[in-house]
Amino acid sequence: MSEMYSKEGVVTRLVALELCDVTVGERIPTVRELERRCSASRGNVQKALLNLRERGAVGLESHGQNGTILTSIDLLALAGVCGRDHLVGVMPLPYTSRYEGLATGLFTCLNTSGLRSFITFLRGSEARAQALLDGFANYVVMSRMAFDDYVSRGYDLELVVSCAPLTYVGRHVILTREPDRTDWTGARVGIDESSVDQSVLTRAYFAGVDVEYVPIQYNNIVDMLLAGELDTGIWNEDDVHVRLAHLAQLPIDDSVAHDENTRAVVATRSDDPLTRRLIKTLVSSEKIEDIQRRVMSGELMARY
Numbered sequence: 001m002s003e004m005y006s007k008e009g010v011v012t013r014l015v016a017l018e019l020c021d022v023t024v025g026e027r028i029p030t031v032r033e034l035e036r037r038c039s040a041s042r043g044n045v046q047k048a049l050l051n052l053r054e055r056g057a058v059g060l061e062s063h064g065q066n067g068t069i070l071t072s073i074d075l076l077a078l079a080g081v082c083g084r085d086h087l088v089g090v091m092p093l094p095y096t097s098r099y100e101g102l103a104t105g106l107f108t109c110l111n112t113s114g115l116r117s118f119i120t121f122l123r124g125s126e127a128r129a130q131a132l133l134d135g136f137a138n139y140v141v142m143s144r145m146a147f148d149d150y151v152s153r154g155y156d157l158e159l160v161v162s163c164a165p166l167t168y169v170g171r172h173v174i175l176t177r178e179p180d181r182t183d184w185t186g187a188r189v190g191i192d193e194s195s196v197d198q199s200v201l202t203r204a205y206f207a208g209v210d211v212e213y214v215p216i217q218y219n220n221i222v223d224m225l226l227a228g229e230l231d232t233g234i235w236n237e238d239d240v241h242v243r244l245a246h247l248a249q250l251p252i253d254d255s256v257a258h259d260e261n262t263r264a265v266v267a268t269r270s271d272d273p274l275t276r277r278l279i280k281t282l283v284s285s286e287k288i289e290d291i292q293r294r295v296m297s298g299e300l301m302a303r304y
Helices: 009-021 030-040 041-054 076-081 097-110 125-135 144-152 197-203 218-226 242-247 273-282 284-298
Strands: 058-064 068-073 088-092 116-121 141-145 156-164 172-176 187-192 211-213 232-236 247-252 263-269
Touching: 009 030, 009 041, 009 076, 009 273, 030 041, 041 058, 068 172, 068 263, 076 088, 076 273, 088 125, 088 273, 097 273, 097 284, 116 263, 125 144, 125 197, 125 263, 141 144, 141 197, 144 156, 144 197, 144 263, 156 273, 156 284, 172 197, 172 218, 187 197, 187 218, 197 232, 218 232, 263 273
Parallel strands: 088 116, 088 141, 187 211, 187 232
Antiparallel strands: 058 068, 141 263, 156 263, 172 232, 172 247
8 A cells, every 4th residue: 555545644734724724824723633633643643744754745843732833834735745736627618818817817827836626617607616626626717796696595615716897798788689679578688597697697687577587508599689589698708709790789777786796706616625725825816817918918828
């Protein structure tokens, strides 16, 4: 059995994860606390702490009855101890330059010495959130609106990075072939239940109006409008496909669409302190926003 899968190796990884939640200068959990949290013997916990110190992952200083203080932490070394040499993120399909810039920013920040970054793409915030919770990905990118919705429903997500408005999408607009229509009674309205943003905005905009909600996939809404299968629907104005279709775009009142649906956030599982701390250390909203701006202006080539 390799060292990583030996009892000592398993306990070392568990103790490493416990220390991810400790800030330099703070007291680490006692050996007894670590025994309980890691379901390990005192001897294996002590060996784990020694292993982490010898590998340079943490610096520890004993203060007798006042406990042991974390004096330093090397997150990349800690990740190595845990067998983590890469992170996988999941975000929306990069069909706009805004999404390409977002992906490029994350890819650039997270590909660093000793760590590799991969990004996969899934349509719909529901699919992305589930991919994270199922362990398929280490972090997820979504709007702040979607994040708040999932947390309110009990999803075990934790916010790690919150970017400025207009980093996730530009404006959402009403698409229609009938730009002069003001009474939407009886209208066939496309709604994508797998997208928190689209479905919440749609219901808010048409609240109190007797419309027919037609289940759709978000990426089919333009074609369905052109084919006469829908009368209207909410869409992201960034999409080039919309402009080429020559559909009318009507603004959405600020009381319906606000900053929270345009602001990009990065979230992890609540029980993954290692990924959370790695991203907090390596990624800043300012860096992401700068790279995104340069990709959108054509100054920087997208890479992800």
